[in-house]
Amino acid sequence: MIKKEKTKNIIEAALYFVLIIMGIIIMSFPAFGLIDPIFYLATLFYIYSFFIVIAYFTTREEKEYELLFNSLISIIVASFLMSAGSTNIPFMLGTSILIYTLLIVVNRGYIVYKLKMKNNYLWIIKFIITFLVAFLGILTIINLYNELSVQTLIIGYYFVTLGIMLITEPLFKIFISPATFNKIVKKIIEDGEKEKKTISKKDLTKKNKIVNKSSNKTAIVSKKNTKKRAKK
Numbered sequence: 001m002i003k004k005e006k007t008k009n010i011i012e013a014a015l016y017f018v019l020i021i022m023g024i025i026i027m028s029f030p031a032f033g034l035i036d037p038i039f040y041l042a043t044l045f046y047i048y049s050f051f052i053v054i055a056y057f058t059t060r061e062e063k064e065y066e067l068l069f070n071s072l073i074s075i076i077v078a079s080f081l082m083s084a085g086s087t088n089i090p091f092m093l094g095t096s097i098l099i100y101t102l103l104i105v106v107n108r109g110y111i112v113y114k115l116k117m118k119n120n121y122l123w124i125i126k127f128i129i130t131f132l133v134a135f136l137g138i139l140t141i142i143n144l145y146n147e148l149s150v151q152t153l154i155i156g157y158y159f160v161t162l163g164i165m166l167i168t169e170p171l172f173k174i175f176i177s178p179a180t181f182n183k184i185v186k187k188i189i190e191d192g193e194k195e196k197k198t199i200s201k202k203d204l205t206k207k208n209k210i211v212n213k214s215s216n217k218t219a220i221v222s223k224k225n226t227k228k229r230a231k232k
Contacts, residue, residue, distance in 0.1 A: 008059040009170035012067075015055040016167040018048065023159030032152045038081050038092055041155060045078035045100075066111055073103040090145045097144065097158070101137030105130055125172055132165050 026032050052071035077100045108130040115123035140158045
């Protein structure tokens, strides 16, 4: 792997590790259960957007704006929370996570499309993680309509789980090369074909046994009928 690409992946992994740390902090300190969740959620999104900007300018490449858009999405959600106030906390929390999830999925979906057009193997990994991020967002929104202490835990779990999901992508790129990935896929396909052939052979053997049994029965019946006719 090229040194520059490896450095980029390490920085991205460190960025997503920040999400995990934020989630652990929220779950570890009971004081978060007493603070307005809209205020600290907006603050966390602002902090995260700051780290994204640093990661973007550190790893910037021509015509690659995924991280920059991620930073913009975090700022939009944080600004939405700060401007809306805390009149209906569960609704505001659910809406903010919904907006964040939708925008992240759209941003990542566009990257998946571009990778698919380039026939880059990473589109499969990115697609799977994007699907999981969307599913996580739905689960989080459903469970945010609870009391304050539960909301705090749910937000903490959300950041930790989101960080774990996203960090798998740069780690995958660090430890698994395109050649290794192709070998894995090829082996899976070959194993699948072998399994199909084994199953088809077993099916043929069973069919042959059934045909042989039925033919034997027919032969026995015909012999019996022949003997009966001879006696008559």
